[in-house]
Amino acid sequence: QGRLVQSGAEVKKPGASVKVSCKAPTYAFTGYTIHWVRQAPGQGLEWMGWINAGNGNTRYSQRFQGRVSITRDTSARTEYLELSNLRSEDTAIYFCARGVSPETPMITWGQGTLVTVSS
Amino acid sequence: EIVLTQSPDTLSLSPGERATLSCRATQNIRNSYIAWYQQKPGQAPRLLIYGASSRATGIPDRFSGSGSGTDFTLTIRRLEPEDFAVYYCQLYGSSSWTFGQGTKVEIK
Numbered sequence: 490q491g492r493l494v495q496s497g498a499e500v501k502k503p504g505a506s507v508k509v510s511c512k513a514p515t516y517a518f519t520g521y522t523i524h525w526v527r528q529a530p531g532q533g534l535e536w537m538g539w540i541n542a543g544n545g546n547t548r549y550s551q552r553f554q555g556r557v558s559i560t561r562d563t564s565a566r567t568e569y570l571e572l573s574n575l576r577s578e579d580t581a582i583y584f585c586a587r588g589v590s591p592e593t594p595m596i597t598w599g600q601g602t603l604v605t606v607s608s
Numbered sequence: 609e610i611v612l613t614q615s616p617d618t619l620s621l622s623p624g625e626r627a628t629l630s631c632r633a634t635q636n637i638r639n640s641y642i643a644w645y646q647q648k649p650g651q652a653p654r655l656l657i658y659g660a661s662s663r664a665t666g667i668p669d670r671f672s673g674s675g676s677g678t679d680f681t682l683t684i685r686r687l688e689p690e691d692f693a694v695y696y697c698q699l700y701g702s703s704s705w706t707f708g709q710g711t712k713v714e715i716k
Contacts, residue, residue, distance in 0.1 A: 524705070526653075534645075534653065534696055536705040548703065551609075584652055594643035594700045596664070598652035 493523075493585050493599035500605045506573040509602045511585030513542070513566045520544075522588045523568040524595055525559060527581040537583075539591060540568055548591070575606045610635045612697055614708035620716040627684040629711045631697035636677050641701040644673055644682045647710075648693045656695075657682060687713070 496510040511523060520543035527535050538549035540559040547559050558571045570583060583602045586595035611634045621627055631642065640660035645653035655664040657673035660680055670685040684691055692715050697708040 526707075533710045534647075534698075534707040536698075536707060539705070550705070586652075588700075592641075592701055594655055594658045594698065595645075595653075596655055598654075601652055 493587060493597055495583075495585060495599040495602045498603040498605070500607065501575050503576055503606060503608055505575050505606075506571060507575060507604050508569055508571045509583050509585075509604065511568045511570070511599050513568070513587065515566070520590065522591050522593075523559070523561075524586045524588065525557075525570045526584045526586055526595070528584070528601075529578070529581040532581075535581075537570070539588075541591060542568060546591075572604075575604075577606050580604065580606045610637070610699055610704055610706060612699055612706055612708035614695075614697055614711045616711060617709070618712045618714060620714050621687055622716045623687050623689055625687050627682075627687055627691070627713055629682040629684075629695055629697075629713075631675075631680040631682070631708050633678045633680075633699065637680075637699060639701070640676055640680075641699060641704075642673070642675070642680045643698045643700055644671075645696045645698060646691075646693050647696065653696065658700075684713075689715075 494512045524539040525537040540547045561568045585599040587597045613632050615630045642660045644657040647653040661673045672683045674681050694710045694712045696710045699706050
């Protein structure tokens with residue numbers, strides 16, 4: 490079904506924001522859902538939120554409410570994760586992953602983007 | 609908020625042995641919206657099982673999922689060398705998305 494392609498590694502200072510992109514291949518339909526999941530070094534997976542690429546609806550984990558924003562550019566088939574007020578604990582690999590709808594699991598994953606937060 | 613707890617944290621087995629991984633939820637899971645993922649070092653996770661027991665496309669039949677309610681299991685019938693990895697269970701659905709902490713299956 491095609492691979493998701495993410496933007497490159499980022500290095501940010503505490504308090505800054507980061508924006509990571511995820512480009513989807515051409516699909517026969519537009520009603521898919523893109524999730525963002527992060528993984529701190531040596532740790533497990535943490536779900537951050539999703540966007541319905543068709544209608545733009547979003548849902549966020551309460552843990553990141555107020556700091557996270559997931560947006561889309563439908564013409565570019567690209568979704569974005571923006572995380573603000575970065576702290577060292579946000580250092581992680583950020584993955585995007587696609588599902589058919591908000592009620593289905595994550596079928597296709599991006600390669601991951603390393604975000605390092607360091608002063 | 610539903611929490612998923614996986615056990616054991618690490619499973620040490622030899623190739624050819626059977627692996628049984630557990631995932632327990634703090635509340636009943638409606639519609640058995642439980643998935644299992646495999647992750648190898650330096651790679652993104654890969655979907656193995658969804659709906660608690662349905663294999664994803666291309667997944668070998670040595671992988672099977674079972675369970676309902678609050679208790680779910682991933683079984684790998686005969687471990688192949690490429691199966692040694694970390695496995696995560698996940699609760700999915702429009703308002704509830706969370707992962708278990710993972711079980712590492714390592715070579716004994």
